[in-house]
Amino acid sequence: MKDLATQPANAGKFQNRFVTAQGETRASVPLSKPETLWFNTGTQCNIECENCYILSSPTNDALVYISTDEVNAYLDQISERGWPIREIGFTGGEPFMNPEMIDMARAALSRGFEVLILTNAMRPMMRRTMREGLIELQRLYGTQMTLRVSLDHYSRDLHDAERGAGSFAKTMTGMDWLRDTGIRTTVAGRAHFDEDEASGRAGFAALFESNGFAINAQSPAELVLFPEMDAEVEVPEITTSCWDILGKRPEDVMCASSRMVVRRKGADHPVVLACTLLPYSPEFELGETLSDAEQDVQLNHPHCAKFCVLGGASCSA
Template sequence: MKDSHSPTANQGKFRDPQHTADGQDRARVALTHPETLWFNTGTLCNITCANCYIESSPSNDALVYLTADDVANYLAQVRTRNWPLHEIGFTGGEPFMNPQIIDMARLSLEAGFEVLILTNAMLPMMRPAMRNGIKALNAAHPGKLTLRVSLDHWDERRHDAERGTGSFAKTLKGMDFLRDAGIPMTVAGRALWHESDTTARQGYADLFARQGYAIDAFNPARCVLFPEMDLSAEVPEITTACWGILNKSPDDVMCASSRMVVKRKGADRPVVLACTLLAYDPQFELGETLAEAEKDVALNHPHCAKFCVLGGASCSA
């Protein structure tokens, strides 16, 4: 796995969880309103993307498959801890490569939660068992299941530059299935091409109109455009004084409202992480239980600053 810090950028920064490089108190975030519990179903994926933040690929099993029993255990902990969740999220890798994804989603829906599954909508999702499972879940829990499809750009050439030749067409085929089956879907794209937000959203809007997808491209919750997580970029550290300077609240940062469960290769049990974006940095591993995961999180990584505090990004629906 890549080192969590660039060898050239941010020299001297993001080393001490208590203090910034210039000696100020580092900002910390408490879990004040848990809304989303994420499950990383495993880092295996059917494709290798050029800029995958978690390095998913057909050979990367650093995070192994979770099971339905794992999910059931954490759902029971949610009840015990009285977490006011409204959403269970599944990410990867490609979640539909995990043979138990339908069972895991069913358990979450039956527990009363909305379910969000992140997918590239390609061949793993399009297997008959998966398609039938998705349709059955939607029929049993209408309006509670959403699939967020990774569509890096509205232009086929640019999308395929990230995900491989032919991937755009395969993803649209999967989205056509979701459209025809009446499965709610949203899109996640990337802000990689130096175009304005308005231009990018208009491009997606035109594509959605042509394909008949009921997705509002101008709604950031329905068409999420993520900034690129470039570790070579110089970013400021976030101090306790920054909240007032930026007119932001720590409650707005993702780690105030979410946690992610993963299982590392060779581990006996899953663990809970502070963040969906930092699966390999040990300082963001909080423990095996949700009780342990209620501790504060030090914003001691460039992603904390650029992606979450300054970028205002969120992975939830």
């Protein structure tokens, strides 16, 4: 897997876990308010996007399917550690490729957690067994469950340029079904199409209104617009002095409130990662248990700077 820290734009940076290229103390983030525990359901996906941060594809099984038993083991640990988790998130790959997706969601919902499932709303979600399972979960748990649909742009052409010809139409069919079924739906788009945020949100608002989607395009929780992860763009390293300079706090960064569980191909056990965006960076692997994962996270990657600190993004709802 490619290492963005060694790309030409950031050569020499992000090499030492604790010290920047200029010899300053690197900023770190403690787990101060654990709110979301993510499970990566596996890196396999029904499509291969032009710019996928996790390199998901029909053939990438670097992260294999996680199981309901493994999810339950970590849900038990939440109680044992006393983490104030409110939300369980499922991401991929495409989560509905995992045959145990419905059972895993049910395990979390039945314990009272909110559940967020990220999906492209295409064929894997639209299989009969998955639709029947979602209808049953909706009946039992209502708005406790949310599906966040990846819709890169409100225009067919720009979305399809990222995800392949015909992808927009298939995703819209899935969203129509979610609307008609009454399943709470939000959207994740991309913010790199040479338009300002206001224009982007206005375009999505028009699309949502014309299709009867009950999604507020002005709400950052209902329409998340993620910045592009461009390895060719130089980003600064975040030092301890940056917090005051930027007017931000460590507790505002995503790794202060979340962790992600993955199962690597060939591994005996799942492991816990500091960040949903860095599944292949070994320095962000914290151990096998939630207890292991309570350590501070050094912001030693370009994504830490561009996406989380400077961009202020969050994968949670």
